[in-house]
Amino acid sequence: MNRRERAEALLLAHCEAAAQHTPPALRAAQDAGCAVFAAQGLPGVQLEEWRYSSTAPIADFALSALADSDSAAPGASAPIPNSICEVPAAFRDMARPLAASAPALLGALVDVKEHPFAALNAALLQDGLHLRIPAGRELAEPLRLLLPAARGLSNPRIVIEAEPGSRAVVVQEHPAPGAAEHFCNAVTEVQLGAGADMHYVLLQRGNGLLVCNLAVRQERDSHFASHTLTLGGPFVRNDLSLSLAGSGASCEMNGLCIAFGGLLDNHTAVDHAMPQCTSRQLYKGVLGGSARGVFRGRVRVRPGAQQSDAQQSNPNLLLADSAEMDSKPQLEIHADDVKCSHGASMGRLDDEALFYLQSRGLGANAARAMLVRGFAGEMLDALPASLGPILPNFSAQLRECIESALAAEAAQ
Amino acid sequence: MADSPMLQIRKLHARAGEARILRGIDLDIRAGEVHAIMGPNGSGKSTLAGVLAGRPGFEIESGELLFEGAELAALAPEERAREGIFLAFQYPASIPGVTNNYFLRASLNAIREQRGQEPLDAMDFLELAKQKMAQVEMPKELMSRAVNEGFSGGEKKRNEVLQMLLLEPRLAILDETDSGLDIDALRVLAQGVNALRGPGRALLVITHYQRLLDYIVPDFVHVLSEGRIVLSGGKELAHELEKKGYGWLEIAPGESGDSSEASAGSGAQP
Ligand SMILES: Nc1ncnc2c1ncn2[C@@H]1O[C@H](COP(=O)(O)OP(=O)(O)OP(=O)(O)O)[C@@H](O)[C@H]1O
Ligand SMILES: [Mg+2]
Numbered sequence: 001m002n003r004r005e006r007a008e009a010l011l012l013a014h015c016e017a018a019a020q021h022t023p024p025a026l027r028a029a030q031d032a033g034c035a036v037f038a039a040q041g042l043p044g045v046q047l048e049e050w051r052y053s054s055t056a057p058i059a060d061f062a063l064s065a066l067a068d069s070d071s072a073a074p075g076a077s078a079p080i081p082n083s084i085c086e087v088p089a090a091f092r093d094m095a096r097p098l099a100a101s102a103p104a105l106l107g108a109l110v111d112v113k114e115h116p117f118a119a120l121n122a123a124l125l126q127d128g129l130h131l132r133i134p135a136g137r138e139l140a141e142p143l144r145l146l147l148p149a150a151r152g153l154s155n156p157r158i159v160i161e162a163e164p165g166s167r168a169v170v171v172q173e174h175p176a177p178g179a180a181e182h183f184c185n186a187v188t189e190v191q192l193g194a195g196a197d198m199h200y201v202l203l204q205r206g207n208g209l210l211v212c213n214l215a216v217r218q219e220r221d222s223h224f225a226s227h228t229l230t231l232g233g234p235f236v237r238n239d240l241s242l243s244l245a246g247s248g249a250s251c252e253m254n255g256l257c258i259a260f261g262g263l264l265d266n267h268t269a270v271d272h273a274m275p276q277c278t279s280r281q282l283y284k285g286v287l288g289g290s291a292r293g294v295f296r297g298r299v300r301v302r303p304g305a306q307q308s309d310a311q312q313s314n315p316n317l318l319l320a321d322s323a324e325m326d327s328k329p330q331l332e333i334h335a336d337d338v339k340c341s342h343g344a345s346m347g348r349l350d351d352e353a354l355f356y357l358q359s360r361g362l363g364a365n366a367a368r369a370m371l372v373r374g375f376a377g378e379m380l381d382a383l384p385a386s387l388g389p390i391l392p393n394f395s396a397q398l399r400e401c402i403e404s405a406l407a408a409e410a411a412q
Numbered sequence: 413m414a415d416s417p418m419l420q421i422r423k424l425h426a427r428a429g430e431a432r433i434l435r436g437i438d439l440d441i442r443a444g445e446v447h448a449i450m451g452p453n454g455s456g457k458s459t460l461a462g463v464l465a466g467r468p469g470f471e472i473e474s475g476e477l478l479f480e481g482a483e484l485a486a487l488a489p490e491e492r493a494r495e496g497i498f499l500a501f502q503y504p505a506s507i508p509g510v511t512n513n514y515f516l517r518a519s520l521n522a523i524r525e526q527r528g529q530e531p532l533d534a535m536d537f538l539e540l541a542k543q544k545m546a547q548v549e550m551p552k553e554l555m556s557r558a559v560n561e562g563f564s565g566g567e568k569k570r571n572e573v574l575q576m577l578l579l580e581p582r583l584a585i586l587d588e589t590d591s592g593l594d595i596d597a598l599r600v601l602a603q604g605v606n607a608l609r610g611p612g613r614a615l616l617v618i619t620h621y622q623r624l625l626d627y628i629v630p631d632f633v634h635v636l637s638e639g640r641i642v643l644s645g646g647k648e649l650a651h652e653l654e655k656k657g658y659g660w661l662e663i664a665p666g667e668s669g670d671s672s673e674a675s676a677g678s679g680a681q682p
Contacts, residue, residue, distance in 0.1 A: 351468065356505040357515070358489035359465050359498075360575065361522035367490075370518065374509030374558070 007059035008041040010066045014153075015123035025102035026125050033122025036112045043116040052294040052326050053265045057235045061183045061209055065152050087129065091143050098128035098157060105159050106130075109189040109215035115239060117211045121155055121187040128157030135163035135193065142169040142201075142386055147184065156186040164193035164219070169384050173203040174210060182208030189215050192222040194246060199384045200224065202238070205231035205397060213239045220246030220274075227383055228283075229394070230257040230264055231401050241269040244277035244305075255283035256379035258372075258398070259291035260319075260405040269298040272308040272338075281312040284379055286372055286402075288319035288409055297342070298330040305335050312342040317375050319349065319368075320409060365410055369403045376402075416481065417442045418614050419464075419583055424475035426463050433459045435639035437475070441583070446615040448625055448650060451636035452658050457618045458502050460636070461587045464616075465499035466492050479583070494526035496582030500572035500589045502618075506560035512571065513555040516541060520578050544577040548604045549597075565592035573604045584608065585616045590624040602627030622654040635661065 001009065015034045022030045042059060043050040087095040098106060106128075112119035133139065147156050162168060174184060184206075192198055196219070204210060210233055218224055230236055242251050257264040264287075270279045285293045293316065301308045316325045327344035349371050357367035380395060417440040426434040433456045441447055449457050463470050463477070466489035477484040484492060507515060520540075521531040532540065545552060550570045560568050569589050576584050586605065590598055605628055609615065617628055625633070625647060633649040634641045635658070642661055643649070 350505065352505040353507050355467055355489060356501065357507070357519075359467075359493055359501075360515075360519035360579070361490050361493040361526070362519060363490050363522070364488065366518070366522070370510055370515070371507065374507055377509040 003063060004042060004044070004056070004059045007062035010062050011042075011120065012038055012123075014066060015120070018124050018126060021126060023099035023127065025099055026106075026127070029107045029122050030125045032107070033112055033119045033125065036119035037116070037123045040113075040116055040119065049114075049267065049296075052292070053235075053237055053263060057263075058183060058209055058211075061153075061181060065181050065183070086146065087131075088144060090141065091131070091139070094131050094133055096130045096132075098130045098159060099126070101130045103130055103159055103161065105161060105189055105191055106157075107189075109191070109217055109243070110187060110213055110241075115213055117185050117237070117239075118187050118213050121157060121185050121213070124153075124155045124185075125157060126155075128159065131158070131160045133160070133162045133166040133168050133196075136165040137163075138167040139169065142171050142384075142390065144171045144173060144390065146173045146175065147186070151182060154182070154184045156184065156188075158186070158188040160188070160190045162190065162192045162196040162198055162222075165195045166193070167197045169199045169201070169386050171201040171203060171387070171390060174206055174212075176206050176208075182206070183210075184208060185211045187213045187215075190217070190224075192216065192218045192224055192249075194219045194221055196222045198222075198224050199227065201227045201229065201383065201387065203229055203394060204233065204236060204238075205394075205401075206233040206236065208233070209235045211237045213241075215239075215241045215243075216251075217243045217245050218249040218251065218277075221248040222246065223250050225252040225382075225384075226254065227379070228253075228255040228257075228266065229379070230255075230259070231398060232259050232262060233264065234262040236263065237265045237267070239267045239269075241271070242279070243271045243273060244279065245271075245273050247274040247276045249274070250278040251280070252382070253279070253281040253283075254379055254382050255281075255295075256286075256376055257284075257293060258286040258376065258401060259293065260287075260289035260409070261291050263292045263294070265294040265296075267294075267296045267298075270300070270310065272299070272301040272305040272310060272335075275304065275306045275308070277305065278309045279311070281314075282379070282382075283314045284376060285314070285316040285325055286319065286376060287316065287323035287325055288405055289323060291323045293323075293325040295325070295327045295344070296330065297328075298332070299340060299342070300332045301335050301338050301340070303334045306337040308335060308338040308340070310338070310340045314342075314344040315375075316344070316346050317349065317372065318346055319372070319406070365403065365406050368406050369399070372402050372406070373399065415442070418480060419616075420476065420478040422476035422478075424463070424477060425473040426459065426470050426475075427473055428459070428470050432473075433470075433639050434463065437636075437639070437641060439634065439641060441614045441616060443582075443614055444611045445632065446609065446617065446628060446630045448617045448619060448628075448630040448633045448647075449636055450619060450633065450650065450653055455636045456639045457636050458587055459639075461499055461502075461585045461616075461618060464492075464583075464585055465489060465497060490522070493579075493581075494523055498576050498579055498581030498584045500569075500576055500584065500586045502587040502591070504560050504568045504572055506558065506563070508558050508561055510559050511556055512559050513538075513541070515559045516555075516575065516578060519575070523579050541574075541578065544574055547577060547607060548573050549600050550574055566594065566597050569593055569601060570597070573601045577604060577608060580608065582612065583614050583616065585618070587618045588620065589617075590619055590621060598624065599627060622650040625650045637661065 329342040419441040421439040424437040635643040
């Protein structure tokens with residue numbers, strides 16, 4: 001057995017051990033995930049969707065973090081924590097454990113055959129969070145889901161039903177787990193009823209391995225905005241799929257990743273299934289050091305989805321020759337009355353602008369950091385204002401991350 | 413050191429890559445003086461300004477460049493700015509995503525730190541900025557826009573003069589700050605610049621038009637041609653140039669950059 005096969009065997013043993021504790025309501029989902037993971041294992045770079053993202057770091061994690069546990073006697077193994085986040089008191093009336101409610105939506109939006117890590121998440125399923133935002137309700141403050149920075153493997157699962165006309169800002173926050181080895185494999189499914197409005201913020205500032213699946217289905221005239229904010233991390237893979245399943249639905253998919261090492265892979269897929277829907281994708285990358293970025297955005301316009309309006313843009317700032325970015329749009333247009341555009345760019349810091357700032361007394365690093373913040377700032381401006389109490393903290397971390405990384409690069 | 417020049421340029425030769433641009437500049441500027449530099453397109457005026465401000469890409473081949481007695485060449489652009497050198501750019505860069513307000517405060521605080529002053533908080537800064545903005549008649553919405561982004565030509569020039577008024581440099585170099593300005597704006601900006609004139613400060617004004625010098629009256633006018641100062645005089649020289657153009661100057665072909673056969677003096681103080 002090679003490393004990957006050994007890692008897969010360890011993970012599978014964990015899935016089987018977990019199965020012994022799976023609550024009855026989740027058993028079907030767990031079985032299905034387990035069967036797919038047993039058959040497909042970890043994705044390899046021969047798969048188009050994983051071409052740029054070797055999952056070797058995850059295999060390495062499994063080998064070192066799971067090997068010395070009781071894989072030899074899976075039955076004795078403790079269940080994998082599902083990392084159910086604490087729901088703030090103001091929202092408790094809307095939250096239930098997945099194991100108790102087992103909503104039909106669970107597993108309905110993510111196809112485990114197409115998303116190997118969603119299969120693994122299901123295979124390890126013990127519990128999760130089910131949120132139902134009642135029709136017409138407007139959440140007074142952002143609903144902040146702080147995922148625990150557990151050591152080892154964590155397996156969050158979140159299902160959100162936003163009923164017609166509801167309005168919410170949800171923050172799924174992945175904190176840095178410290179130096180401990182950590183692999184978080186999260187799956188979130190969101191259903192937006194007619195006319196519902198949601199901002200969904202993924203705050204990712206990790207030094208652990210992170211795989212995040214977010215799948216959204218939008219009914220008529222609903223509006224959804226995602227904000228994927230990623231600060232570093234050795235391995236981050238985001239799969240965001242949106243289905244515009246009712247006419248007049250609109251979405252914005254915003255992304256900002258800043259890294260000076262590691263791999264940051266954003267895959268998006270938006271499905272214009274019905275007429276008169278709008279999608280706007282703007283992913284910005286700032287890459288320095290040995291960082292590798294990937295952006296792959298798929299836009300599909302189905303036959304009959306007339307007057308679809310889809311835009312995609314992926315500007316990047318490369319701060320070092322050693323940094324790399326692969327950007328690839330993929331358009332599948334099967335209707336004729338549509339507006340679609342896409343563009344990607346790889347830029348460097350503007351020397352004229354740098355000199356301008358320096359000539360006004362700003363040090364070289366401060367000037368570079370200011371330009372980077374200027375490039376990134378638009379993504380922070382796009383966040384809903386109600387995030388005020390959370391953001392200064394993030395924004396300060398962002399500045400710190402940029403400044404210390406630039407200083408480290410300059411010192412080399 | 414009391415009456416040694418603030419800026420001393422001696423036999424300065426500078427190049428950009430293969431292009432030899434400055435070919436032996438001599439110029440002294442003392443505190444309190446206003447010098448104007450005129451000269452044909454491509455003669456090296458912006459290059460001289462850039463070399464003084466530390467623009468990357470220019471290499472000083474030989475000669476001396478002293479500011480308050482210290483070697484300028486050894487200083488990074490930000491160090492020169494903190495020492496009191498300011499360049500109003502001919503073509504100011506724009507900085508997407510950074511508001512003018514944020515930039516100006518960061519810049520002023522960097523300079524204040526050097527002077528041993530406390531940084532200004534947002535409120536105090538705004539108070540000060542308002543005063544200075546009134547001086548250059550700058551609309552206040554330009555403060556919340558990204559630096560120079562989408563600014564009209566005239567708005568960019570106003571922004572340059574505003575920065576100069578905020579930073580209060582000892583030596584301000586204005587590179588064609590008048591170009592592209594309407595007549596009223598020219599007067600307003602000239603008044604702004606004059607407000608900063610004083611015994612401790614000096615100005616180097618690069619322009620193509622004598623009109624600006626009616627407002628900012630220079631003590632000396634120099635003509636730069638092919639990288640050398642070929643003629644120096646008082647403020648009346650600007651009028652003469654305005655009438656006659658540059659053709660009457662027997663400008664030496666600049667083949668051998670350091671020959672001193674130019675007809676009209678070396679550009680040192682008259
Ligand atoms: N980086 C560079 N590489 C090569 N040549 C350069 C460079 N910078 C300037 N030059 C050349 O040096 C000469 C002087 O340029 P400079 O901008 O100093 O002229 P100027 O006197 O300011 O002209 P203008 O009145 O048009 O503003 C020009 O011929 C210009 O093309
Ligand atoms: Mg010029």
